[in-house]
Amino acid sequence: MQDCLDDLVLALSAEKNRGKVADYIPQLAHVDPNQFGIAVCTPEGQMYSAGQADTLFSIQSISKVFTLTMALGKLGDGIWTHVGREPSGDPFNSIVQLEHESGKPRNPFINAGAIAVVDAIMMGHEPKETLAEILNFVRFIANDTSICFDHAVAASEMAHRDRNASLAHFMKAFGRLRHDVDKVLGTYFHQCSIAMSCEQLARAGLFLVSDGVNETTGIRVVSAQRARRINSLMMMCGHYDGSGEFAYRVGLPGKSGVGGGILAIAPGKGSIAVWSPGLDVLGNSYLGTRALERFVQHTGWSVFGH
Numbered sequence: 001m002q003d004c005l006d007d008l009v010l011a012l013s014a015e016k017n018r019g020k021v022a023d024y025i026p027q028l029a030h031v032d033p034n035q036f037g038i039a040v041c042t043p044e045g046q047m048y049s050a051g052q053a054d055t056l057f058s059i060q061s062i063s064k065v066f067t068l069t070m071a072l073g074k075l076g077d078g079i080w081t082h083v084g085r086e087p088s089g090d091p092f093n094s095i096v097q098l099e100h101e102s103g104k105p106r107n108p109f110i111n112a113g114a115i116a117v118v119d120a121i122m123m124g125h126e127p128k129e130t131l132a133e134i135l136n137f138v139r140f141i142a143n144d145t146s147i148c149f150d151h152a153v154a155a156s157e158m159a160h161r162d163r164n165a166s167l168a169h170f171m172k173a174f175g176r177l178r179h180d181v182d183k184v185l186g187t188y189f190h191q192c193s194i195a196m197s198c199e200q201l202a203r204a205g206l207f208l209v210s211d212g213v214n215e216t217t218g219i220r221v222v223s224a225q226r227a228r229r230i231n232s233l234m235m236m237c238g239h240y241d242g243s244g245e246f247a248y249r250v251g252l253p254g255k256s257g258v259g260g261g262i263l264a265i266a267p268g269k270g271s272i273a274v275w276s277p278g279l280d281v282l283g284n285s286y287l288g289t290r291a292l293e294r295f296v297q298h299t300g301w302s303v304f305g306h
């Protein structure tokens with residue numbers, strides 16, 4: 001495994017095309033695109049990594065997997081009255097379906113869906129309380145209390161929130177959000193700003209590898225059925241309108257973020273986190289996707305085999 005990751009880093013360092021760093025969040029525009037990290041954690045907690053696997057980056061939309069998990073814990077199937085579970089085939093920040101579908105987002109991983117999920121888990125609480133809960137949950141699943149928000153990234157998104165604010169106000173107009181739009185957005189932007197390394201992220205994914213149990217701590221995070229369902233959603237919706245392409249190339253449940261990270265789950269085999277800040281036109285990590293494609297070719301870890 002270690003040789004496989006070292007070879008990957010070597011092969012990808014020669015790659016000239018690295019995509020483009022997200023610049024609609026000014027704080028992310030400063031990130032050096034020539035960085036790459038990968039970490040693989042086995043169900044028993046054995047960690048293999050290469051490149052900049054302990055450098056912190058903004059997990060952005062990968063956080064949507066964690067808030068969905070929390071929402072399912074709090075509301076159970078009730079969450080599906082707030083958000084759907086079908087692929088959207090549209091960009092992550094698209095507004096078009098909301099009008100046709102009376103303000104109900106297609107799935108929890110597009111921005112509108114994640115905003116609806118965070119509104120649902122706020123349940124009358126102040127943003128501070130919800131944020132403490134989100135951070136505690138991420139620290140718990142990653143078994144790492146050092147994980148924090150990056151307040152500069154959250155503030156940068158809040159200052160440039162027009163697009164997400166449009167989605168939120170549109171949903172609110174349909175009676176879909178219970179809380180004040182700016183409070184929901186502030187919470188959402190902080191959740192997206194969580195800074196983690198590939199190694200921390202790979203650990204956080206372990207409960208999805210082993211039927212809902214983090215085998216390294218022995219703690220059941222969700223039921224086996226729930227883990228399977230979250231993985232299904234990641235496979236179908238985790239890369240927005242690039243989900244089909246990701247399934248074609250990689251064949252694993254995966255969730256991307258505009259910080260350039262991808263968390264991929266190989267059920268029963270391991271949790272894989274990659275990071276390369278340059279994005280393709282759909283907002284998914286360019287080199288990260290290619291790294292995972294090579295990784296599954298080498299290991300046969302795709303859920304569809306070699």
Ligand SMILES: NC(=O)CC[C@H](N)C(=O)O
Nearest residue numbers: 060061092111192257258
């Ligand atoms: N795809 C993403 O990672 C998007 C998350 C980002 N915080 C946004 O709302 O635009």
